[in-house]
Amino acid sequence: MSDKPLHNGHRERLTDLIMNCGIENVSDIQAVEFVLTYIFPRGDVNPLAHRLIDQFENFGNIVDANYQDLMKIKGINERSAKKISLLSEIFYYYSSSKMRKKLSLENKEEFYDFLEELLRFKNTENLFVFAIDHSFHILQKRRYDLKQVREVGIDPLEIFSLIHSTRASSLLIAHNHPNGTAKPSKDDSDAFLYIEDLIKNVHCSLIDSLVVGNDGIYSEKKDGFVRRFETLDNIISFISSK
Structure with a gap:
């Protein structure tokens, strides 16, 4: 007898569980298994979810993995590996589309919310350059692989x-430090000064350089944190100070 109805019933129960409880309140295996149902329309994906967690430890590492590394896992072919690796692009598109309502830097908390969602949980380094108009609305943003930027730099012609x-009157740059503090390194500070000096030639100003780490958002312009994240270290430090 076919086991298709059995698997379908399990998928429905898993969907109902996540609808009722939220994906953050189920196990890592269940969360990964649920996502895999979108990539594999049929069959039992629970064993595959276990293999992925065993190899990559968590969902973020799975999504950020190179598709060629994903293909080494039993049960994943080239097509499904590419679909998994493209999930991060879907998440990026979701965050990006929310910005189309014209975020304004005048509402700093809303912008920090957006930046936190965009960069806080990224496992790879990303750099964003935001074009800003006279009213401090964000006109456009461009994303760069920070590893590549560190190796070859940003082409000034791209910035221009x-x-x-x-027709931006100013720029704002932001990048992340995966699994590290938001405090900028010397390279970060040098890059900030380089871009600030570069765009003066086209009568454009650099509003700020923001760094997102696991402890908060750091402003190079203000030389301090503009937002702190609630981490275990922060909580312990707060309790110890009392």
């Missing part, structure tokens, strides 16, 4: 092109 095409 962004300013020219959007």
